[in-house]
Amino acid sequence: MNELRKGIDASATEALPGTGTETGARRYRFAPGFIGFSGHFPGNPILPAIVQVRAVVSLAEEEGGKALRLAAVRSAKFLAPIRPGEDVWIRYRRRVDSGMNLCDATLSVAGKTVASFQLELAEEETPR
């Protein structure tokens, strides 16, 4: 597991079980010292988009109990910056469509959607 992912996992603060429309939800709070803020950007820290996507892939892995790799970002929208210390809810839903393992996710801060994306995942041949 790389250091970025360790930092992401350590930033999780609360989990909710799945519902009829969601596979699960988790709350994160990325502290000012989170490694992903380092250098992104000096004096203007913003959570990198790749951190947001990585968090979802990691959630899907954890939920499914299998190592996964990101095969494709089918679409993604990053609508507003996420700052240090903000509570970020990630809600995601896994599904299979035409044999493809998909994951839809929405990120919100204070009830406002800040990012949404659809990912295509594949089972990892070699566990991370």
Place this chain on the structure above:
Amino acid sequence: MIAGITLPMAASLLIPHRTPMRLVDTLLSVNNGCAVAESVLPRSTMMADGEGRLDELAFMELIAQSYAAFKGYLDLLEGKPVGEGFLVGVRHLEITGRAYAGDRLLTSIRTVGTFGGFAVVEGAVTRGDETLAAGTLKLWLVDPDADGG
């Protein structure tokens, strides 16, 4: 052309990202809306696991940073400070290969269009003849000349 602004050029002069989030090392070439940037990520990068394998999300960041370096280069040529840009969208980014710390990665970008402060960019990350990832990104560019930014 402003004296001293020549390629290849260190990406650290062209983009606001800093270690450990700066993944692009050098802007190699620029030609008619296209550019190529080089990266060799060290084993110590936060994007590598214990075996040196890079997180596949690095490819998305490489494309975004390579475009940022291209735009920063154009800003310098125009005598402007290097502006900031933010990734706002991704379309059909396919990840077909795996990279490792120490690999020489080349990221090619092509500007598809710009409008209203946004840029749509096609990008691909390659290692030798192998394409590791390719897709389309949308970025919002902050005008370095704008007040109050």
